Amino acid sequence: MQRLPRLSPELAPYVFLSPFVILFAVFGIFPLVFSFYLAFQTWEPTGGLAAMQFVGLDNFVFTLQDEWFWKSMRNTLWLALATGLAQHLVAIPLAYFIHTSYKRTRNAVVGIYFLPYITSSVAIAMMFSTLFSTDYGLINQALHGIGQIPGLGWLAPAQPIDWRNTAETIKPAVATVVFWRYLGFNVVLYLAALQTIPADIYEAATMDGAGRWQQFWHITLPSLKPMMYFGVTLSVIGGLQLFEEPFMLIDHRGGTDQAGMTTAMYMYRTAFDFNDFGTASALSWLLFLFVALLTWLTNLAFKEGRA
Amino acid sequence: MPSFRAITIARRAFCLAAYLLAGSLACAQSQTLTVTAYPAVDEIIKSAIPTWNKLHPDVQIRLISREMENHHTAMTTALSTRSNLPDVMALEFSRLGRFASAGGLEDLAQPPYLIAQYQSRYVPFAYKQGTTKGGAVVAAPTDIGPGTMLYRVDLLQKAGVTEAELTQSWESFVATGLKIKARTGAYLVSNAGDVKDILIRSGVKPGDGLYFDAQGNVLVDSPRFVRAFELARTIRQNKLDGKIPAWSNDWTQGFKNGGIATQMSGAWLAGHMAAWIAPTTKGLWRVTQLPEKTWAAWGGTFYVIPKNAQNKAQAWEFIKLMTLNRDLQLNAFKVKDAFPALLDAHTDAFYDEPLEFLGGQKARQWWREAAMNIQPIGVNKLDNIADEVVNTELDKVLSHGKDIGAALADAKALLDKRAHRYDSRRLQ
Numbered sequence: 001m002q003r004l005p006r007l008s009p010e011l012a013p014y015v016f017l018s019p020f021v022i023l024f025a026v027f028g029i030f031p032l033v034f035s036f037y038l039a040f041q042t043w044e045p046t047g048g049l050a051a052m053q054f055v056g057l058d059n060f061v062f063t064l065q066d067e068w069f070w071k072s073m074r075n076t077l078w079l080a081l082a083t084g085l086a087q088h089l090v091a092i093p094l095a096y097f098i099h100t101s102y103k104r105t106r107n108a109v110v111g112i113y114f115l116p117y118i119t120s121s122v123a124i125a126m127m128f129s130t131l132f133s134t135d136y137g138l139i140n141q142a143l144h145g146i147g148q149i150p151g152l153g154w155l156a157p158a159q160p161i162d163w164r165n166t167a168e169t170i171k172p173a174v175a176t177v178v179f180w181r182y183l184g185f186n187v188v189l190y191l192a193a194l195q196t197i198p199a200d201i202y203e204a205a206t207m208d209g210a211g212r213w214q215q216f217w218h219i220t221l222p223s224l225k226p227m228m229y230f231g232v233t234l235s236v237i238g239g240l241q242l243f244e245e246p247f248m249l250i251d252h253r254g255g256t257d258q259a260g261m262t263t264a265m266y267m268y269r270t271a272f273d274f275n276d277f278g279t280a281s282a283l284s285w286l287l288f289l290f291v292a293l294l295t296w297l298t299n300l301a302f303k304e305g306r307a
Numbered sequence: 308m309p310s311f312r313a314i315t316i317a318r319r320a321f322c323l324a325a326y327l328l329a330g331s332l333a334c335a336q337s338q339t340l341t342v343t344a345y346p347a348v349d350e351i352i353k354s355a356i357p358t359w360n361k362l363h364p365d366v367q368i369r370l371i372s373r374e375m376e377n378h379h380t381a382m383t384t385a386l387s388t389r390s391n392l393p394d395v396m397a398l399e400f401s402r403l404g405r406f407a408s409a410g411g412l413e414d415l416a417q418p419p420y421l422i423a424q425y426q427s428r429y430v431p432f433a434y435k436q437g438t439t440k441g442g443a444v445v446a447a448p449t450d451i452g453p454g455t456m457l458y459r460v461d462l463l464q465k466a467g468v469t470e471a472e473l474t475q476s477w478e479s480f481v482a483t484g485l486k487i488k489a490r491t492g493a494y495l496v497s498n499a500g501d502v503k504d505i506l507i508r509s510g511v512k513p514g515d516g517l518y519f520d521a522q523g524n525v526l527v528d529s530p531r532f533v534r535a536f537e538l539a540r541t542i543r544q545n546k547l548d549g550k551i552p553a554w555s556n557d558w559t560q561g562f563k564n565g566g567i568a569t570q571m572s573g574a575w576l577a578g579h580m581a582a583w584i585a586p587t588t589k590g591l592w593r594v595t596q597l598p599e600k601t602w603a604a605w606g607g608t609f610y611v612i613p614k615n616a617q618n619k620a621q622a623w624e625f626i627k628l629m630t631l632n633r634d635l636q637l638n639a640f641k642v643k644d645a646f647p648a649l650l651d652a653h654t655d656a657f658y659d660e661p662l663e664f665l666g667g668q669k670a671r672q673w674w675r676e677a678a679m680n681i682q683p684i685g686v687n688k689l690d691n692i693a694d695e696v697v698n699t700e701l702d703k704v705l706s707h708g709k710d711i712g713a714a715l716a717d718a719k720a721l722l723d724k725r726a727h728r729y730d731s732r733r734l735q
Contacts, residue, residue, distance in 0.1 A: 044688070045387035047409035048615075062728060067721065134557070165550055167706055251552070253695060257702040272380060274692045275405055 039281035046275075059282035069283065071258060072266040073290075078171055079246075079262065080239025083178040087186050087235060088228070094183075095190035096220055100212075110191060113184035125248030128177050132163040132249075139163070164250055167259040174246045174260050181245070182238070186231050193227035194220065229302040236298055240291045243268065263287050340621045343371045344397040345378040348449075348608050351629075351639040352397075358635060359628060366621050375399065385613070386411040392613045394622040398446065400607035403436065404686025407445045413612040413619065414443035420623050422447060425631060433648045435683035437609055440521065446609035449630045450645035452573025453677035454505070454603040457580070459493070460593045460666065462568045466490040470595050473569070477506065477538055480598040484547045484568070493568045495547040497558055499539040503701055505571055506535035508684070509601040516685035518693035518722065525722045527697060528715040536704055536711045543705045559584045571597055573605030574674040578644035581664035589663065594670040602680040608645070646674060653678075689725060696721050 007015060039059055043052045063069050094113075102109050116124065131138050140160045147156020163173045197220065205215050243264040246254060252269070254261025261269075267287065271280035344352055349372035356368050371393065373381055379402050385392045386406070398406055406412060415422040415437075422444050426434050429448055437446030458473060466487040473483045484495030496502055507517055510531050514521045526532075542548050549567060551557045561567035562585040570576065577594065580586075597603065610626045612619055629635060636647040637655055647653065653675050661667040687693070700718045703709040 043387075044409040045383050046406050046411045048387060048389055048411055051409060058728075065724075162550060165552070167702065253698075256706060258699055269695075272383075273695075275383070275688065 035281040035284060038278055039285050040278070042276075042278045044275065045277055055278065059279045060286065063279060063283050063286055068258070068261075068266060069263070069286075072254075072261050072263040075171065075254070075258075075260065076240055076242060076262045076264075079175055079178065079242055080236065082171070082175045083182070084232070084235040084239050086175075086179050087183055088231060090179075091183055091186035091231075092190055092221075092224065092228075095187045095194060096216060098187065099191055099194045110184075110188060113187050115184065116181045117185045119181075121244045121248055124177065124181060125245070128173075128249055129164070132173055134160050134162045134165075137163070165256055167255070167257040170246075170250055170255045170259040174249055177245050177249055178239075178242065182235075186235075189227055189231050190224060193224050197223045225302065229298070232302075233295055233298050236294050237291055240287065240294065338365055339367050339369050340395070340618055340625055341369045341371065341393040342395045342397075342625065343373070343378065343382065343393040345373060345375045345399070347643050347645065348397045351450075351635075351643050351645060354638060354642065355629060355632075355635050358632070359625065362628070363621070363624065368625070382406070389615045392615050392617075394616045394618040395610055395612060395625055397449075398609050398611055400436070400452070400604065400609070403446055403609055404690055405688055406611065407437070407439050407686065408688045411614055412445040413614055413616070414445060415447060415612070415623075415626075416442070416444040419620070425627075428631060428650055430648050430650060430678050430681075432604065432678075432681040432683045433607060436607075436686075438683075440685070446611045447626050447630045448607060448609050448648035449636075450608045450639060451648050451678060451681075452575055452604050452606035453646060453674045453681060454571060454573055454597060454605050455594045455670075455673055455677055456569055456571045456597050457576060457592050457594055458569040459565060459567075459588075459591055461591050462487055462491050462493050462565060470593070474595055474598045476599050477502075477534075481538065481541055481545075481547065484542070485545060487568050488545070488547055491565075491568070493566055494549040494551075494561070495542065495568055497549055497551040497553065497561060497567050497570060499542040499548040499550075499705060500698065500701060501553075501571060502542060503535040503539040503697075505597060505601055505603055506538060507531055507697075508603040509599065511682070511684055513682070514685060516687050516690065518690060518697070519685070519687040519726070521685060523687065523726055525693075525719050525726060527693065527718045527722060532697070532715055533711060536701060536715065539701060540704055540711065563587060565591075573607075574646045574671075574677075575606070575644040577662070577665060577670060586664075590666045592665055593668055594665055594673050596673065596677060600680075602677055602682065604681050607648070646678065689722065692725060693722055 038052075040054060040056060041052045042055050042058070045051070098106060098109055098113075130136075134140065137160075140163075143156050144160070147153050161169055163169045201219055202215055205219060210218070241264050242262045246260040246262055247265055247268075250260040252265070252273070254265055263283070264287070267280050267283045270283060271277050342352060349370060352368070352370055356370075359366075359368055372378075378397075379399065382396050382398070383406075386409070413420070430451055433448035433451050434444075437448060438444050456474070458470070463470065463473070466483075467490065468483045468486050472479055474480065481495070487493055487495060511517065512520075515526065518525065518527055520526055543550075549557065549561060551561060551567070558567075562570070562580065565588070577592070580592065581589065610629060612622045612626070616622055631649060633649065633651045633655075636649040636652040637657060639645040640647050640652065641657065658671040658675055659669055660671070662670050696718045700709070700714040704711055704714050
């Protein structure tokens, strides 16, 4: 009867690490390196790997001169700014409200806000498609209803709005979905931070005669700054990589006049619709540089505040 | 606790089982023909397997089916990495050009295939569609989508207009639409873009593609694009289209409740309409040729053999069976609305049967006529981008009132940039 060889103690750490290292190498590092390599090539993928041809910086130059790349960047920035700002401006007061007003039911309330974050994006897209429907959608019906109230007629549009097929309304529609989906996540972040603020600071402030508003402004907000930095960084990165919501809610081309085409969507289309993997790789690296730049700027902004 | 002996026996048994399994897999591999396809085509293949098994009892068919988009992405990956390549792949009409141009597919015109001997048996445009600029025949057609127009006969009657008025010319088509809209409230078409899509197919010079000529020059500012854009704009300005995207809820709803008077599409749409889109409108629809006798194809399926396939001889046998067997071609038509690319199948009495959904019309004869008149259109690997460029400019014309001349000039500039980029690469 043979015995299995014993694992030597020197090797053991590497063996135990190997599942992660191997998976990370295959699904993390290799695609990264390969896409960097591809960014300098032109490649007709159906021709096999041999069809690759080195083109230097051509893909980068082309992308930087490409009208559609800049159009997608404008769309992305619009959406990132609109959804990012709204999320944080609402999440902070909301978290504060939940923190101070709910005791026993707090977890349930937070859970409800967090639910959209863990819901499948396909289900979300289907639900919002129905809500945004031109003739039967609840949103248009609600607008119509508001218009019926005397004095509020000016708020309702004369015609039902075709939210998902009109260039002007595509971005607001997508932004609504993104805001709704990620608000809960930010609320959880800020709630966690709120719980770390020592209660004695508030007690001291109360004894000094500070009201609830003064406490929020002078104690809560400054104490939340590290979490704001974290949350805003996540929003910057997530916002600039926005893909699922417009892709599912509008269509794969970003809708009328590509009004909802984000840079990540354009990158995907360049690769899989237009079969230009080289340019798509260059585009992804340019997007990465841009994300890195904005993250750095976010860092700078919060650093100054902290000093 | 089991004894050591028991463990040893178990281990030996396991080794034997593993050995047998590996052996049987190896055996199976040498006699397996792998075919990849997408919905509807997969069903057609499945129903042909009994026939195949009778002819080739020693070769099993392994059918892998994926959703349409995934299938083509998976096939791109398989060709690019030359791994997991099937012996036969089905490709959809609009994606064929992309796959054909790269050189990863077998030339079926060469020995041992010699497909040219069967050329006269295929619908002419479909056969030519599988031919590359260099003369290689990389794909064998199995089904086609001859384009006709479905229209609501009740709405036409209510509006007091005739089918002839509708189809005489594109201008009369729009004029008739105005009457239909005024008297019934129904939209002429679901989307003005559909009309543009057909009109740019009308009057393509032999050898030219939709967007590029054979030399790769951009054609998007030619008169057919101007006319297509103008007509689409007229339709939008007169509110003759519902701005409804195909396959949306509003689209199927529009067919159900008589909100859309006409729809131009491939022959297969009538089957979908009858089966699930608007079965309640039975008897209200008719088929006619497109206005101004424009001929166009919507979709279609081709079979190809990758250059690095394992089992090319059997693959070719399979393709011949699927595309040249009259019974199988007819069965696919009867069961899955896959219009045969095989001419022999077109003489069946099935074509003369009236279609209940179309008020007893012998519509298959109309589709047969269309199939014989469609001309092949040259393909360019930038067609997908060109399509997107043109659609985006049309969006600007329709929703922002952009000047048509300026829109087409912008489209041309965008495409020129991309086309020349590839030219300069080739020189390197």
